[in-house]
Amino acid sequence: MLKPQRFSKLARISANIRSNLVVKSSNQSQSSLETSKRKISASASPETAAASTNKKNLFQWLSTNLKRAWQGDQPLSKKTSFWLGVTTGVTLGGTSALVGYVWYRLESNLPANIEDILTYAPAGTMTIEAADGSILQEIGTTSHEQLKIWQIPTQVQQAFLASEDRRFYAHKGVDFQGIARAIVANIKAKGVVEGGSTITQQLARIAFLNQEKSIWRKIKEMHIAQKIEATIPKEKILEKYLNSVYLGSGAYGIADAAWVYYGKSVADLNLSEIATLAGIIPAPSIYSPLQNPQLAKQRRDGVIRRMLAEGLIDEPTAQATIASEIKTNHRPLKRLEVKYPYFTQYVREELSQLLPEKTLNQGGLIVETTLNPRWQELAEKAVDKAISYGRWQRFSQAAIVTLDPRNGQILAMVGGKDFEKNQFNRVTQARRQPGSTFKTFVYATSIAAGNSPYKTFLDGEYFVDGYKPKNYGDKYSYKKITLRSALISSLNVIAVRTLIDVGWQPTIEIAHKMGIKSKLLPTYSLALGSSEVNLLELTNAYGTLANQGIYQPSHGISRVLNSKGQIIYQADFTGQQALDKDTAAIVTWMLRGVVSGGTGTPAQIRRPVAGKTGTSDKSRDLWFIGYIPQAVTGVWLGNDDNRPTWGKSSTAAAIWSYYMSQAVKDLPVESFPRLPNNLSNRSAIVKAEPIKPNRSYYVKESESKKVKSRKKNSSFRRRRIVRAVRRRLTTTPKSSQQKKLRNIKPRHTVRPKPQPKSPILNKPSKSKP
Numbered sequence: 001m002l003k004p005q006r007f008s009k010l011a012r013i014s015a016n017i018r019s020n021l022v023v024k025s026s027n028q029s030q031s032s033l034e035t036s037k038r039k040i041s042a043s044a045s046p047e048t049a050a051a052s053t054n055k056k057n058l059f060q061w062l063s064t065n066l067k068r069a070w071q072g073d074q075p076l077s078k079k080t081s082f083w084l085g086v087t088t089g090v091t092l093g094g095t096s097a098l099v100g101y102v103w104y105r106l107e108s109n110l111p112a113n114i115e116d117i118l119t120y121a122p123a124g125t126m127t128i129e130a131a132d133g134s135i136l137q138e139i140g141t142t143s144h145e146q147l148k149i150w151q152i153p154t155q156v157q158q159a160f161l162a163s164e165d166r167r168f169y170a171h172k173g174v175d176f177q178g179i180a181r182a183i184v185a186n187i188k189a190k191g192v193v194e195g196g197s198t199i200t201q202q203l204a205r206i207a208f209l210n211q212e213k214s215i216w217r218k219i220k221e222m223h224i225a226q227k228i229e230a231t232i233p234k235e236k237i238l239e240k241y242l243n244s245v246y247l248g249s250g251a252y253g254i255a256d257a258a259w260v261y262y263g264k265s266v267a268d269l270n271l272s273e274i275a276t277l278a279g280i281i282p283a284p285s286i287y288s289p290l291q292n293p294q295l296a297k298q299r300r301d302g303v304i305r306r307m308l309a310e311g312l313i314d315e316p317t318a319q320a321t322i323a324s325e326i327k328t329n330h331r332p333l334k335r336l337e338v339k340y341p342y343f344t345q346y347v348r349e350e351l352s353q354l355l356p357e358k359t360l361n362q363g364g365l366i367v368e369t370t371l372n373p374r375w376q377e378l379a380e381k382a383v384d385k386a387i388s389y390g391r392w393q394r395f396s397q398a399a400i401v402t403l404d405p406r407n408g409q410i411l412a413m414v415g416g417k418d419f420e421k422n423q424f425n426r427v428t429q430a431r432r433q434p435g436s437t438f439k440t441f442v443y444a445t446s447i448a449a450g451n452s453p454y455k456t457f458l459d460g461e462y463f464v465d466g467y468k469p470k471n472y473g474d475k476y477s478y479k480k481i482t483l484r485s486a487l488i489s490s491l492n493v494i495a496v497r498t499l500i501d502v503g504w505q506p507t508i509e510i511a512h513k514m515g516i517k518s519k520l521l522p523t524y525s526l527a528l529g530s531s532e533v534n535l536l537e538l539t540n541a542y543g544t545l546a547n548q549g550i551y552q553p554s555h556g557i558s559r560v561l562n563s564k565g566q567i568i569y570q571a572d573f574t575g576q577q578a579l580d581k582d583t584a585a586i587v588t589w590m591l592r593g594v595v596s597g598g599t600g601t602p603a604q605i606r607r608p609v610a611g612k613t614g615t616s617d618k619s620r621d622l623w624f625i626g627y628i629p630q631a632v633t634g635v636w637l638g639n640d641d642n643r644p645t646w647g648k649s650s651t652a653a654a655i656w657s658y659y660m661s662q663a664v665k666d667l668p669v670e671s672f673p674r675l676p677n678n679l680s681n682r683s684a685i686v687k688a689e690p691i692k693p694n695r696s697y698y699v700k701e702s703e704s705k706k707v708k709s710r711k712k713n714s715s716f717r718r719r720r721i722v723r724a725v726r727r728r729l730t731t732t733p734k735s736s737q738q739k740k741l742r743n744i745k746p747r748h749t750v751r752p753k754p755q756p757k758s759p760i761l762n763k764p765s766k767s768k769p
Helices: 005-069 080-108 115-121 154-164 177-188 199-208 213-233 236-244 254-262 270-278 293-309 315-325 340-356 375-391 435-447 485-489 490-500 502-513 526-527 535-546 581-597 651-665 701-731 738-743
Strands: 124-131 135-139 363-371 399-404 410-414 456-458 462-464 480-482 557-561 567-570 610-615 619-627 633-637 694-697
Touching: 005 462, 005 701, 115 199, 115 236, 115 363, 124 340, 124 567, 135 340, 154 199, 154 270, 154 293, 154 567, 177 610, 177 651, 199 213, 199 236, 199 340, 199 701, 213 236, 236 254, 254 270, 254 502, 270 293, 270 315, 293 315, 293 694, 293 738, 340 363, 340 410, 340 610, 375 399, 375 410, 375 633, 399 535, 399 651, 435 485, 435 490, 435 502, 435 526, 435 535, 435 581, 480 485, 480 701, 485 490, 490 526, 502 526, 502 535, 526 610, 535 581, 535 633, 610 651, 619 651
Parallel strands: 124 363
Antiparallel strands: 124 135, 363 557, 399 410, 399 633, 456 480, 462 694, 557 567, 610 619, 619 633
């Protein structure tokens, strides 16, 4: 180790060395900097001095000459040639600047892509198509039918060119000869009798500009027309013009106008009709043959004379046409026709949730939907048939929806009987109690919890926390009934006992996973369908069973294209496993029993069908939801004001059969998945959460029968007394006392409901809900 004295000495030595180095380096850097400055100044001094001298001489020369020019004996300010030159220079410079500015403005206002004119569509226009490409609805001021140039007869093209742009194939967007000719003609006539705009200019105005009357708009129109001609062939320009020009009465394009004015296609128009349409263009509201036949005739004759002058027709033909009268055959616009309005309204609502408003307003959108027109027509007929039966069963509305369970596509949707009177869609907007159709979700939860379809509960008069579920007709067998048999016979007591066994929360979760979106309340009556749902979600949830437990969201839009044909939306849904395959297969097997030998027997269609009937309190709602492997259909019957009906759910099942038996003719018969080998000892995919009631009990069979017997005998005695009193009053003289007695109505008597015959089955309906 170093000693302290030696260590301190070494430290002082190192400090002195560092200070000397710093001083030395700083001195060296300062000296080198001064040396470099001297070198730079020495090398640059001659040039710098020369430059500064030149600048001083230039300034002195300019100041001297300026003083001589303005203060000499003959100053420039007093010379005419000087001011003429200045004026000329300023004028030329200003004109050049103005032309440059105008040119810049014109170029900056050009459309981003001139070729967009070929796909132009007015803002907000939209076409909704069925799955086969047929048009369901057109929205906005668009043309219904677009023709190719080869589909437009030559004489039609000639008439429009003679009327609007006779030198169309000679000019390059702007016809300066035509402008001069129009000016002369208008001056002679002391009014506007001829226009100078070419067809290309008119198309530019339609697609890119507005109807503002100003010089600046006219300049832009001419410039864009020249750009169009330089980019697009003449035939394409003429084709787009004839498909876009407004011809009055809401008709855009020659095809729509031919239908509106004459009720025929363009190919069937005669010369008089063609010339009349060509003459409408300058003022469609004034020259319309529907509103002003005389003015329309004058315009038509003018077009005929121009065609004669151009050598497009001969003299006899022209004279014969001019001598003929204007004849029309007015028809409504095809684009205003709406097929299947309940579905198209649903599509438009769905579209607003998929795309922003800015995109929807672009114009020219094509919405491709999932609708099958053949199935839709059959569904419309089925609803009409159901409404006709409603006269006897006292319901006034019906609704049907069909989905493809494998992808969720809506194949048919009828939301009611008369859209024009009532736009309320009973498929998507009506929230009703599903009745016994909800039992399917209770039993599906029990099977998913590992229970066997052969698990049993006692079918008897039952009370739970003050609530009493009643079987149909208040009848009980007081026997042990399996889950499958209870579902087939639609026993309410067993459904409630099953709900208590698995719990509210698991049942609600399973229902939501399968497709129910409405809020479900945890009450004992949930098992009997007390929570309201709509027909679409209920049908969609049954589709989960048809799709082997995989839920596919229902939708009516497959994709959306913009005016250029580019896809801006495409449906792409990933299925969600709501139930395992074995559970779905078992529940389907149970529901097949409902159709083959239970309450849903009227729904049989000579192929495997699974489904469930449902009736809400006092038969306010009549349901049947059924499916085959390829399609699931829901039927609802009832009244909008919730009045009770006299019908039964078997009517809904029969309507389902009437519709589906025709719709599935083209579909191959497919079998449902086979049952798993083991039905008893299955692993649970849902954990049951049994409800623990405060008080629940069965009424003894003997007590139940006594109570019912007393009620029955009491009711019978009351009815017999009433009949006796009325018979006596009708056979004896009428005294004032008898009149009073006759007006007395016995207490607790209810006029028995008549048993209407089911017009579908041609026999009294005896099936249970």
